[in-house]
Amino acid sequence: MKLIIIFLSTLMVTLSLLTRSDTPMDFIEMANDSGYPVGEYDVVTQDGYILKLFHIPGDKSKPVLLMHGVIDSADTFVLRKKRSLAIALANAGYDVWIGNNRGNKYSRRHQYLDPNTDREFWDYSFHEFGYYDLPAIIDFVLDNTGAKSLSAIGHSQGNSIFLVLGATRPEYNERIRVLVSLSPICYLNNLKNTASQVLKLLPAITRFLSIIGQEEIFSEDTVFARVFRYICGSKKSYSFCTNEILFRLAGSDPEELEVDFYPSVIAHYPTGTSNKNAIHLSQVGARRTFAEFDYGYRNLDIYNTTVSPEYDLSKVTMKIALLAGLNDELSTIKDVTLLRNKLPNVVEYSVVNHKKFNHIDAVWGRNMHVYLFPIIFDILSKHG
Ligand SMILES: *[C@@H]1O[C@H](CO)[C@@H](O)[C@H](O)[C@H]1NC(C)=O
Ligand SMILES: *[C@@H]1O[C@H](CO)[C@@H](O)[C@H](O)[C@H]1NC(C)=O
Numbered sequence: 001m002k003l004i005i006i007f008l009s010t011l012m013v014t015l016s017l018l019t020r021s022d023t024p025m026d027f028i029e030m031a032n033d034s035g036y037p038v039g040e041y042d043v044v045t046q047d048g049y050i051l052k053l054f055h056i057p058g059d060k061s062k063p064v065l066l067m068h069g070v071i072d073s074a075d076t077f078v079l080r081k082k083r084s085l086a087i088a089l090a091n092a093g094y095d096v097w098i099g100n101n102r103g104n105k106y107s108r109r110h111q112y113l114d115p116n117t118d119r120e121f122w123d124y125s126f127h128e129f130g131y132y133d134l135p136a137i138i139d140f141v142l143d144n145t146g147a148k149s150l151s152a153i154g155h156s157q158g159n160s161i162f163l164v165l166g167a168t169r170p171e172y173n174e175r176i177r178v179l180v181s182l183s184p185i186c187y188l189n190n191l192k193n194t195a196s197q198v199l200k201l202l203p204a205i206t207r208f209l210s211i212i213g214q215e216e217i218f219s220e221d222t223v224f225a226r227v228f229r230y231i232c233g234s235k236k237s238y239s240f241c242t243n244e245i246l247f248r249l250a251g252s253d254p255e256e257l258e259v260d261f262y263p264s265v266i267a268h269y270p271t272g273t274s275n276k277n278a279i280h281l282s283q284v285g286a287r288r289t290f291a292e293f294d295y296g297y298r299n300l301d302i303y304n305t306t307v308s309p310e311y312d313l314s315k316v317t318m319k320i321a322l323l324a325g326l327n328d329e330l331s332t333i334k335d336v337t338l339l340r341n342k343l344p345n346v347v348e349y350s351v352v353n354h355k356k357f358n359h360i361d362a363v364w365g366r367n368m369h370v371y372l373f374p375i376i377f378d379i380l381s382k383h384g
Contacts, residue, residue: 180323325351
């Protein structure tokens with residue numbers, strides 16, 4: 001153990017000396033590049049986090065909120081420039097809002113906690129994304145537009161958080177016209193090989209990081225992100241980093257993530273989250289239940305039960321359309337089917353008609369405007 005700590009500390013020092021490459025374009029620059037002006041707002045949650053919310057103005061009677069997945073940000077919805085989901089929605093006249101969860105690069109702020117020095121800042125998981133971040137963001141959008149409800153589109157963990165919202169704050173169900181759930185994550189019972197191994201390793205990795213005082217993972221300045229960008233940042237590494245890392249986790253679809261586009265993915269992904277979020281996800285997999293954070297012996301104090309309570313999915317009464325892929329190694333058809341059977345109001349369950357549709361094609365796929373967007377627009381016009 002000591003040896004490992006010494007080795008990793010040396011590695012960290014070495015890596016901290018590596019300079020970062022040029023700063024990639026941010027959300028506003030990418031949207032501007034695609035021809036749209038962007039509004040930006042600071043939304044403050046009930047517990048003091050300051051979240052960045054982007055807005056591409058359109059018809060205020062048709063607000064759509066986009067929520068990114070794990071270790072991701074709003075960037076993901078404009079990364080494909082004119083072929084991105086946010087831009088396609090704006091082209092179709094929707095009033096498009098793009099959120100950022102607490103702790104990612106755009107929402108690394110709090111009214112009185114300092115993310116660089118206060119460990120407490122990082123004391124959150126996807127539970128807080130659903131319980132605090134979403135209500136603040138949704139109320140802000142409804143206030144701004146004067147609409148009574150909005151449509152939502154989530155990618156990956158960007159769906160789990162709506163399930164938490166609907167289960168823990170049921171009054172929000174009626175403020176969602178429909179949730180379009182892309183690559184939905186809820187149960188993690190049937191992850192494929194690599195993804196399942198990584199999930200099992202997460203508790204050990206995060207414990208180590210906690211010991212060395214690091215409660216934030218994957219953000220621009222952490223050792224993981226530096227190693228990842230150092231190794232995978234250029235086109236030369238495409239084959240190794242996609243085949244050995246990205247596709248092993250998400251499912252392989254090289255034609256949809258071509259080598260020319262690949263560097264812009266690595267420039268924007270991953271971005272930071274908390275150790276605790278990674279631990280919570282690994283608990284969902286290990287316990288095979290979609291439950292609140294497991295505090296061990298502290299559960300009794302916190303929940304008045306020895307095990308943390310399951311989220312009550314029967315309370316998630318908002319309309320939900322589930323869109324999954326046969327080649328998705330993270331949200332597998334088996335797990336999405338489990339979810340469908342627990343939810344009371346699934347209005348559609350589609351397997352996307354692109355044979356290699358994996359976990360990331362829904363946000364970065366080269367031709368998602370062909371095999372995915374028509375389904376999304378259809379659901380929005382039927383239920384939105
Ligand atoms: C994009 O940015 C340029 C330079 O700041 C500005 O002149 C232009 O109006 C912007 N375009 C849009 C669509 O906002
Ligand atoms: C805690 O749980 C016990 C047993 O279920 C119950 O009797 C008690 O009222 C609960 N206490 C609180 C504060 O909810």
